[in-house]
Amino acid sequence: MRLNQLTYGFVGLGLMGGSLAKAITKYVLAEENSTGKIYAMDKNPSSLEDAILEKTIERGFSENETKEMLSLCDVVFVCLYPKATGEFLAKYQDDFKSGAIVTDIAGVKGQLMENLNWKRSDVTFVPGHPMAGNEREGFTHASAEIFQKRNYIFMEPVVSGASSLEFGKNALETLKQLATSIGFGRIIETNAEIHDHKIAFTSQLCHVIASALVDSAEDTNVTAFGGGSFEDLTRIAMINAPLWTELFIADKKELVNHISEFQASLETIKAAIENEDSEKLNGYLSNVRSRRIAMANPK
């Protein structure tokens, strides 16, 4: 079936779920001859009302109607916090429609995969991580445009039984097509272990550093003396505290290692400054410049 003929279900219609739903509405279901539709459930009834009024979703479902919604959906996006994602998949595993594709957006995958006890051979779970977002929260701030040129990471499809391998591959292909359709620029396929290792650096460590930098400011008036650097480094410190508390702890081992490596790099440059070692400092900064320029165009 084509992407514009599928029924999509969103479990959680916050910033990420809402943005994905809006992007699918705009870039997939607005096509001519489209017969697809979007359903959604959210603990906040007003998000569902808003989404219906602006024609992002066709119908909202209450928590009591979860099974009904799942029985109707070809593709289900579970857009909850990491722990809640695992709980949802455990509770409703038997209720997905036969043939359905289920995916999630949790920012840490190791814990989720360890506890996932997937028994369905007719439903594929494809762990996913759309690398986008902003410092705001909730459906009100959702936007169809936040995925443009971003990275979407998929883990290997999970489906029970060796005979279902081809089925799992097809599910992944469908999600990759969908991701490209809504603007993602790059699809990365990896496993949970590599994902959690890499994300601990590019995402979690950055949030830790930005937060520590804001914490260390002597007052909140510092930006009067700024040239934009401080603002750029700390924009992500307008952080969703409960979500990131979960993410940091879920990826604790990898994250703590990355923090330690960063601390060592910081100590090296600090020592060069303290010793007024111009030569060493100049070498360190020249090397950093070359590395950062290389990073602007990843392979």
Next chain:
Amino acid sequence: MRLNQLTYGFVGLGLMGGSLAKAITKYVLAEENSTGKIYAMDKNPSSLEDAILEKTIERGFSENETKEMLSLCDVVFVCLYPKATGEFLAKYQDDFKSGAIVTDIAGVKGQLMENLNWKRSDVTFVPGHPMAGNEREGFTHASAEIFQKRNYIFMEPVVSGASSLEFGKNALETLKQLATSIGFGRIIETNAEIHDHKIAFTSQLCHVIASALVDSAEDTNVTAFGGGSFEDLTRIAMINAPLWTELFIADKKELVNHISEFQASLETIKAAIENEDSEKLNGYLSNVRSRRIAMANPK
């Protein structure tokens, strides 16, 4: 005299000098009835040629012609590296035109002011710091637009003799008008000590952190797993190594203190993650969020 009737001289026509010259050409000298002009000297003759061809400056001067240029200019921008700025002011102090206003752009002021032995009572030196720039270098990348809504910091005017105080005040007023004319959004008046303390945090510490973060990356392919946070935190790590080596060492005392405070904040959040202390982590991040939101609108 009005701003569009003055002769401006640039000592150094790199990214900053070039951008200031372009902005004055565009926003001040393009006015009707303008009789003002811009002269410049630079060690790179092709920068001067480019600037003449695109009508940013009227004439370029070689190093041998420094005194001639200075004798003609009402306002002189010394746009050199910090050490070279001090050396230039020492060498040519006697050669500025009587009545001239001299300013600089050095990112650290304490050392400069300590070594400045200003004897002119008919020429005012106003230490300045336009808080703008980008990760590129040289006149080729200069732009009239990089100052829009930025901060321009001025230190107290320096002029010899008590009777010249009013004269110094007028010089500062002229530069403030000029800064506003070319797009700066906010003028801050302070002294060298406060400047160096604040800038060590908002600018130098941010560059140190961005550099250490790039240094600690295990490879240069990390951005393939990024969602934009790493890129935002490390854009300034495409650093001009010789310039920042000078700046870090010139502001060593303040900078090292700020690094230590940042290290303490980082250690606090790291410990909370290691101990899986959700309550403490959530409190830390909530506080950071509130502080960062307050910082978005400095008093």
